[in-house]
Amino acid sequence: MKKIQGFSFVVLFLIGPFLYGQEPLRWGADSEGGAPYIFQDPANPTRTIGFEVDLVNALAQEMNKKAEFIQNQWDSLIPGLNRKNYDIVVNGLEITEDRKAEILFSDPYYVTYEQLTVRKETQNIESLKDCKNKVVGTLKASLAHRMLEAQKDIQVRSYDGQINPYQDLENKRLDAVLMDFPIALYYGSPNPKLKSVGAPIGRMEYGIGLRRGDTPLAHDINAALKRLSQNGKLREIYERWGMWNATIADFLNDHSPSRIPPTEYEAYLKAIGIKRDWKEKVYQYASYLPLLVKGAIMTVELSLLAMVVAVILGLGITLIRLYTPAPLPWLATSYVEVGRGTPLLIQLFFIFYALPSIGITFEPFVAALVGLGLNYAAYEAENYRAGILAIPRHQMEAALALGMSKLQALRHIIIPQAVRIIIPPVTNDFISLLKDSSLVSVITLVELTKIYGQLASTYYDYFGTGVMVAIMYFLIGLPFVRLSHWAEKYFSFDRERLPQKTN
């Protein structure tokens, strides 16, 4: 029996690649984007769930492929698609004319509308017309956002995430919230102090985004979608997630009565609605730890490597700047000025999304390393320069007069003295770099800050999770703060240092 099992494993292993097809179905989405699209399972934060996860898995199965999820910031999903980080985008992407100019869309897989939400006691708001002179919140750069902007006399507030607008509505900073129906269903409806009002507003279609020219894949996906809608699997997904309603029934032309209970929606409501006592809270926070540690490891790895790059490159730049002939120092200085004079965020975007258009494509980790390393090299170069210039010129002359070459003088006389001056600012920079590494989440890396966003948006808990993440950063930085203090002390005095031995 055992033997046969072992044998069948081997067979599976051998034919597996043929079963799945050669190419995985690589899909991009933002797991911080929230429910019900794709989000961390509140019951088990190491798991990513959502109706789009189910959809992609069903599609992949139809296409005999293996689904492979690739995380990316929502804003950057299309650039990431074009630089081939993944082949499709499935993340509540509305089919719009603007986007059609940039990418190819599959047939729509879900059709929905905008939903207005107000506080329970609000009586006089039922439509966009009623929102005159009111403050209305929505998601940045969404269809709802454009609809609101198009209306006169509405004060629009746009948000990055979907939790905060509903919180602000509850706290009376907003009078209403306009969001895609699925979002309202998951973030507005569960809140007992809020209610959804009015008729469906507008109509929007979610499509799967592909690179322009990728028509063969689009064709395959459309065929698979069609099969899923005919065999009822698509409807099943929407029913389980509580998203089945008249609009989608019309679209799929399926008006038969509901067959399946909204199990996923209920599980979600249960998970977020649980009132925990402190013991359970501790237990819940403890369950975040594996994820946070994973993020922390990425943060530390990236920061350390980037610092190594910055320290070495910075030294090179400084030496070029101080000791080479004509045009080189100018180049080095320009590098430092540009490096320090432009935002790191822009540099990261540029390296990750712009360079591929001239044929340079880095892995996300490498791109982050290059971005942080190059940026901090500029700062380190400036530190070194200040350190070296602080050494009186006569030290160099004294070394030269003894027959040393310029390089020997630098290595044995100047740099060892400059290091004393340089170490404190360099260790300080490392602490900044550690914190700046949080920016790399914009180029698809999942590090500590990204994990924070994911956990917080899953549990409505910016506070507890925030404290945990802050503590993690603090703990990571602590050794370097201590090192900086120590270095400052150790290097600050020669005069009081006693002779080590008397001969």
Next chain:
Amino acid sequence: MIRICDLHKSYNGQPILKGINLEIAPHELTVIIGPSGTGKSTLLRCLNGLEVFDDGEVFIADIHLKQDKEFHEKIRQIRTRVGMVFQSFHLFPHLTVLENIVRAPIIVKKMERKAAENMARELLYKVGLISHVSHYPSQLSGGQQQRAAIARALAMSPQIMLYDEPTSSLDPGLVDEVLTVMKKLHNEGMTQLVVTHHMQFARDAADKIAYIEDGKVLETSSPQKMFSTPSDERTKKFLKRFI
């Protein structure tokens, strides 16, 4: 040992050395005097290439230095054969006295550390600092620092020693200990060229004195003659308060 022929040097079009001619005999202690700002330091620094002269030539430590392709190569050679002592010592503050002395022979001459340290101890004994081997420069008095700086220069076994006002930043009480070392070297036959304002020392210890003013050597003679009957009017004027 040193011959300087028609040496010219200007800073930003401003001529400082205007045709210096000077000959320095081996084993002698030659003193250069002259008013402030006349180019004495500049002249000394031209001799070991810390400044690059514009025109003329220098014969020093068997090397013929002039503006040619090998200029920089020659300068490095000169520096290994000619020691220099500065007004403010310029010891390396991050190194102990011993390390200050052994670094150059080890790095430049590839001397064995053991041999270099032995030599350094002998030199420190000679300049009277053997008990301060592991001190840092900041733990020494000015006179001790200058003696350490002399030992550092001597560690390269130079044929010639150049001094630029070696006692000018010292408290009066500390001057003699440095001058004593220079006299000691003189007795050992070292060729020395000293820029100084210390006339007493010039008179007592020099074999020859050169008077420089306005970028030119106006007069070279023995101390007796210089301090009793200088031939140039300007020399006389400069030395008036010392005669």
